[in-house]
Amino acid sequence: MSEPTQISTYFKEAMTENRNLTEKQKQILEASLSLFAEKGFANTTTANIAQRADVAEGTVYKRYANKQELLRAIIQPFLAVVLPRMATEFGAERVNLPFNTLRDFLTSVVTDRMHFVMANISVIKVLFEALMYNVELRNKFKDVATKAIGQIFTPAVTRLKEQHLVADIPNDMVFQLVISTFLGAVYREFLDLSPRDVNEQITFIIDTLDKGLRP
Amino acid sequence: MSEPTQISTYFKEAMTENRNLTEKQKQILEASLSLFAEKGFANTTTANIAQRADVAEGTVYKRYANKQELLRAIIQPFLAVVLPRMATEFGAERVNLPFNTLRDFLTSVVTDRMHFVMANISVIKVLFEALMYNVELRNKFKDVATKAIGQIFTPAVTRLKEQHLVADIPNDMVFQLVISTFLGAVYREFLDLSPRDVNEQITFIIDTLDKGLRP
Amino acid sequence: MSEPTQISTYFKEAMTENRNLTEKQKQILEASLSLFAEKGFANTTTANIAQRADVAEGTVYKRYANKQELLRAIIQPFLAVVLPRMATEFGAERVNLPFNTLRDFLTSVVTDRMHFVMANISVIKVLFEALMYNVELRNKFKDVATKAIGQIFTPAVTRLKEQHLVADIPNDMVFQLVISTFLGAVYREFLDLSPRDVNEQITFIIDTLDKGLRP
Amino acid sequence: MSEPTQISTYFKEAMTENRNLTEKQKQILEASLSLFAEKGFANTTTANIAQRADVAEGTVYKRYANKQELLRAIIQPFLAVVLPRMATEFGAERVNLPFNTLRDFLTSVVTDRMHFVMANISVIKVLFEALMYNVELRNKFKDVATKAIGQIFTPAVTRLKEQHLVADIPNDMVFQLVISTFLGAVYREFLDLSPRDVNEQITFIIDTLDKGLRP
DNA sequence: GATGAATGAGACTTCATTCAT
DNA sequence: AATGAATGAAGTCTCATTCAT
Numbered sequence: 001m002s003e004p005t006q007i008s009t010y011f012k013e014a015m016t017e018n019r020n021l022t023e024k025q026k027q028i029l030e031a032s033l034s035l036f037a038e039k040g041f042a043n044t045t046t047a048n049i050a051q052r053a054d055v056a057e058g059t060v061y062k063r064y065a066n067k068q069e070l071l072r073a074i075i076q077p078f079l080a081v082v083l084p085r086m087a088t089e090f091g092a093e094r095v096n097l098p099f100n101t102l103r104d105f106l107t108s109v110v111t112d113r114m115h116f117v118m119a120n121i122s123v124i125k126v127l128f129e130a131l132m133y134n135v136e137l138r139n140k141f142k143d144v145a146t147k148a149i150g151q152i153f154t155p156a157v158t159r160l161k162e163q164h165l166v167a168d169i170p171n172d173m174v175f176q177l178v179i180s181t182f183l184g185a186v187y188r189e190f191l192d193l194s195p196r197d198v199n200e201q202i203t204f205i206i207d208t209l210d211k212g213l214r215p
Numbered sequence: 216m217s218e219p220t221q222i223s224t225y226f227k228e229a230m231t232e233n234r235n236l237t238e239k240q241k242q243i244l245e246a247s248l249s250l251f252a253e254k255g256f257a258n259t260t261t262a263n264i265a266q267r268a269d270v271a272e273g274t275v276y277k278r279y280a281n282k283q284e285l286l287r288a289i290i291q292p293f294l295a296v297v298l299p300r301m302a303t304e305f306g307a308e309r310v311n312l313p314f315n316t317l318r319d320f321l322t323s324v325v326t327d328r329m330h331f332v333m334a335n336i337s338v339i340k341v342l343f344e345a346l347m348y349n350v351e352l353r354n355k356f357k358d359v360a361t362k363a364i365g366q367i368f369t370p371a372v373t374r375l376k377e378q379h380l381v382a383d384i385p386n387d388m389v390f391q392l393v394i395s396t397f398l399g400a401v402y403r404e405f406l407d408l409s410p411r412d413v414n415e416q417i418t419f420i421i422d423t424l425d426k427g428l429r430p
Numbered sequence: 431m432s433e434p435t436q437i438s439t440y441f442k443e444a445m446t447e448n449r450n451l452t453e454k455q456k457q458i459l460e461a462s463l464s465l466f467a468e469k470g471f472a473n474t475t476t477a478n479i480a481q482r483a484d485v486a487e488g489t490v491y492k493r494y495a496n497k498q499e500l501l502r503a504i505i506q507p508f509l510a511v512v513l514p515r516m517a518t519e520f521g522a523e524r525v526n527l528p529f530n531t532l533r534d535f536l537t538s539v540v541t542d543r544m545h546f547v548m549a550n551i552s553v554i555k556v557l558f559e560a561l562m563y564n565v566e567l568r569n570k571f572k573d574v575a576t577k578a579i580g581q582i583f584t585p586a587v588t589r590l591k592e593q594h595l596v597a598d599i600p601n602d603m604v605f606q607l608v609i610s611t612f613l614g615a616v617y618r619e620f621l622d623l624s625p626r627d628v629n630e631q632i633t634f635i636i637d638t639l640d641k642g643l644r645p
Numbered sequence: 646m647s648e649p650t651q652i653s654t655y656f657k658e659a660m661t662e663n664r665n666l667t668e669k670q671k672q673i674l675e676a677s678l679s680l681f682a683e684k685g686f687a688n689t690t691t692a693n694i695a696q697r698a699d700v701a702e703g704t705v706y707k708r709y710a711n712k713q714e715l716l717r718a719i720i721q722p723f724l725a726v727v728l729p730r731m732a733t734e735f736g737a738e739r740v741n742l743p744f745n746t747l748r749d750f751l752t753s754v755v756t757d758r759m760h761f762v763m764a765n766i767s768v769i770k771v772l773f774e775a776l777m778y779n780v781e782l783r784n785k786f787k788d789v790a791t792k793a794i795g796q797i798f799t800p801a802v803t804r805l806k807e808q809h810l811v812a813d814i815p816n817d818m819v820f821q822l823v824i825s826t827f828l829g830a831v832y833r834e835f836l837d838l839s840p841r842d843v844n845e846q847i848t849f850i851i852d853t854l855d856k857g858l859r860p
Numbered sequence: 861g862a863t864g865a866a867t868g869a870g871a872c873t874t875c876a877t878t879c880a881t
Numbered sequence: 882a883a884t885g886a887a888t889g890a891a892g893t894c895t896c897a898t899t900c901a902t
Binding site for chain 3 (some may be wrong): 652677684685687688689710767771774777778783786787790791812814815817818821822825826828829830833834836837838839841846850852853855856858859
Binding site for chain 5 (some may be wrong): 690
C-alpha cells in the first residue's frame with residue numbers, strides 16, 4: 001500500500017483545476033472545510049472563516065451567496081468530482097484486477113479503503129453532518145454512491161461469484177457487509193476507544209470477511 | 216422476539232420515575248427530543264420547542280437553565296439510565312444465556328439489537344449529533360459504553376471462546392465487528408438505499424458473522 | 431370646515447382597535463411612520479426606528495418579520511381601513527348631500543380634501559414612496575381607490591349631471607380634473623414655492639373648477 | 646405637433662456636446678438613468694449599473710466619485726441644460742407667440758407639455774425621487790423652475806391678461822392650475838387607471854382650463 | 861410555576877468604495 | 882483608462898435568554 005489517498009489533496013486539485021478561483025477564494029474554502037470539521041457547520045461563524053482564511057468577511061460573500069452555499073461548494077466537488085474520480089482510480093487499481101482468491105480481493109479493497117477512511121476522518125465528518133439534516137444533499141449522495149457502486153464494486157463481486165469465490169449473497173448485502181467494517185472502524189476512531197492499530201484491525205476484518213463471505 | 220424496545224418508552228418511563236417533572240416539563244423534553252431528531256440541535260429554536268410543547272418560551276427556562284442543558288437532560292438519562300438498563304435487561308434476556316452454538320448467540324444478539332436500532336433511528340441521530348462536536352459528552356458516552364460492554368458483552372464472548380465457539384480474536388475486535396453490522400444497517404436506512412427487509416438483513420448478517428467469527 | 435382630518439389620528443385609532451398591539455409595537459409603528467416620512471424608507475435603519483421608538487432592535491422583529499413587512503403594516507391599514515373609512519365619512523358629510531349648485535358641491539369637496547391633504551402631507555409622502563416602486567402595493571391602492579371613487583364620487587357627479595350642473599365630461603375625467611387641483615397644491619407645498627395661503631388657493635381652485643366644469 | 650420631445654434625447658445630446666465623456670462613461674450614465682427609473686436610486690446597486698453598462702465596477706468610479714455624484718450627474722444636466730433649453734424652445738415655439746385666444750394658447754401649451762410628460766414619465770420619476778428627500782437638490786430645482794417660469798410663462802400670461810383673455814388670477818395660481826392638469830395625467834398614468842387616450846385627456850383639459858381661466 | 865413580550869449580543873449579509881494589476 | 886477582486890463599515894435579522902406580570 002502506498003501513502004493513503006487524502007481527500008483534501010483531491011479536493012485542492014479539484015479546486016485548482018476546476019473553477020477560476022482566486023487565491024483568496026481557495027483560502028476561504030480550505031478555512032471553511034477545516035472549521036466545519038472541527039466545530040461543525042452551525043458552530044462556525046463567517047467571522048471565524050474570514051479570520052482563518054485571512055480575508056475580509058465580505059470577501060466570503062463575493063463568490064458564495066451565503067453560508068449554506070459555501071457548504072455546498074465544499075460538498076459538491078466531493079460528490080461530483082472527488083468521489084467519482086477516487087472510485088474510478090480505486091476500481092482500476094484495487095478492484096477490477098484478476099483476483100484468484102476472495103482474500104486477495106478483500107486484502108486489496110479493505111486495506112486501501114481503510115487507510116483512505118482513516119486519513120480523512122475529519123472530512124468525512126463534514127460530509128456526514130451535511131447529509132444528516134439535508135434531504136436534497138442526501139439524495140445527491142445516494143445517486144453518486146449508487147452509481148459508483150454499480151460501476152466498480154458490483155462487477156467485481158459478480159465476477160468473484162462466477163468464480164465461486166463468494167457465497168450466494170445479494171450484491172447489495174455484500175456491499176453493506178463490507179462497508180459495515182469501515183463504519184465500525186470509523187466509530188472506533190471517532191469515539192477514541194481503546195487503541196488498536198489500523199493494520200491490526202485490517203487483518204482481523206479481512207480474516208472475518210474472508211471466512212464470512214466465502215461460499 | 217416481542218415488539219422492539221423503544222428508547223422513547225424507556226425515556227418516558229425514566230422521566231416519570233426519576234425526577235418530579237411537571238406535565239409541562241415532560242412535554243418540553245419530548246418536544247425537544249422529536250425536534251432535535253428531525254432538524255438537529257442547532258436548527259431547533261427554543262421557540263420551536265415551546266410551540267410544539269404547547270408551552271410558553273419562558274417555561275422552558277424554568278427548569279432548564281439553557282438550551283444546552285435541555286440537550287443534556289435528554290442525553291443524560293440515555294447514558295445514565297436507559298442504556299445501562301437496556302444493557303442489563305439485554306444481558307439477562309439475550310446474552311448471558313447458556314448458548315450451545317455461536318449461531319444461537321448471534322441470532323439472539325443481532326435480532327434483538329437490529330430491531331432496537333431500527334426502531335430508534337431518529338433518537339440515535341440526536342445522540343450522534345450530540346457526541347459529534349462535544350468532547351465531554353463523548354467521554355461520558357465512552358465510559359458508559361465501555362462499562363456496559365465489559366459487564367455484558369465481554370463475559371459472554373469469553374464464555375463462547377472457552378467453548379471454542381468463537382475464533383481467537385481479541386474481544387474488542389469481536390465487539391467492533393458485531394457493532395459494525397448494526398452501523399451498516401443504520402447507514403443503509405439513513406441513506407434510504409434500495410430497500411431490503413430488516414429480517415432478511417438479519418439473516419445475512421447472522422450467516423456472515425457466524426462463518427466469519429467461527430474458529 | 432371643522433378641524434382637518436388627520437390621517438395619523440385615524441391611524442392611531444385603527445391601531446388601537448384592530449390588532450392586539452402592545453404599547454411598544456405601537457411605538458414602533460409610529461416611529462417608523464415618522465422616520466419614513468422624514469428620511470424615506472431606504473434611508474431609515476432599523477436602528478433608527480428602535481431608537482426613536484425607545485425599544486430594542488430585536489423588538490421590531492418580534493411582530494414584523496422584516497423591514498418591508500413593517501412598511502406594509504403601515505400602508506395596509508391606510509388602504510384597508512383609513513382610506514375607506516375616510517371615504518365613507520367624507521361621502522356622507524361632504525359629497526352625497528343635496529347640492530343645489532356645482533359651486534356648493536365644489537366648495538364642500540375641495541375645502542375638505544384640501545385641508546385633509548395639507549394636514550397629512552408627510553404621510554402621503556410615505557404612501558407615495560411605497561407605491562412608487564412596488565407594483566403589488568400599487569395595484570392594491572388602485573383597487574381601493576377605484577372602489578371608493580365608484581361608491582362616493584361617481585354617484586354624486588352623476589346626480590349633478592342629471593341636474594345639468596356639470597358639463598358632459600366623462601366621470602373619470604371629472605375626477606381627474608378635481609384630483610389634479612389637489613396634486614397641484616401638494617406640488618406647491620412640497621417644493622416650498624412662493625407661499626400662498628391654503629384658503630386662498632381653495633378659493634381660486636373652486637372658482638376655476640366651477641367655471642371649468644359647468645355645462 | 647411633431648413627435649414628442651424625449652428628455653433622454655436631450656440628455657444624450659447634452660452628454661455628447663458638453664463634457665468629454667468616453668463611450669463607457671456614457672453607457673454608465675444611461676444605465677444609471679434607466680435603472681434609477683426602474684427600481685429607484687436606493688434599490689439600484691453600483692453592481693447593477695456596472696453590469697447594465699457593460700463596464701467594470703471600478704470604472705464607474707473613475708469619473709464619478711460616488712453613487713450620489715452619479716445621480717447628480719444625471720439630474721444636473723436636467724436642471725442646468727435640459728429644462729432651460731426646453732423652456733426656451735418651448736417658449737419660442739409655443740408660448741410667446743401672438744395668441745388671439747386663450748384656447749389657442751392652451752392648445753399650444755397643454756398639447757406640447759402633455760406629450761412631453763407622457764413621453765418621459767420614467768425619467769420624471771427619477772427626478773422626483775431625487776427631489777423627494779434631498780433639500781439641496783429641491784432648492785436647486787426650485788431656482789431653475791422659478792427662473793424658467795418667470796422668463797417664459799409669466800410674460801405670456803401677463804400678455805394674455807392685458808388682452809383680457811385670462812381672468813384676474815395671480816400668475817402663480819394660473820401656473821399652479823395649469824401644472825395641476827399635467828400632474829393629474831401623470832397620476833393617472835402612474836397608477837395605470839382606466840385607460841383614456843392622451844389626446845382625449847388633452848381635449849377635456851383644454852376645454853376645462855379654457856372655461857375655467859377665462860375672465 | 862407559567863407566561864410571552866422584550867431584550868441585545870452577535871450572527872449573517874449587503875454594497876459603496878478602494879486599489880493592485 | 883479600465884478592471885474586478887477585495888474590503889469593511891454598516892445594515893438586517895435571529896434567537897437564546899430575561900423579567901415583569
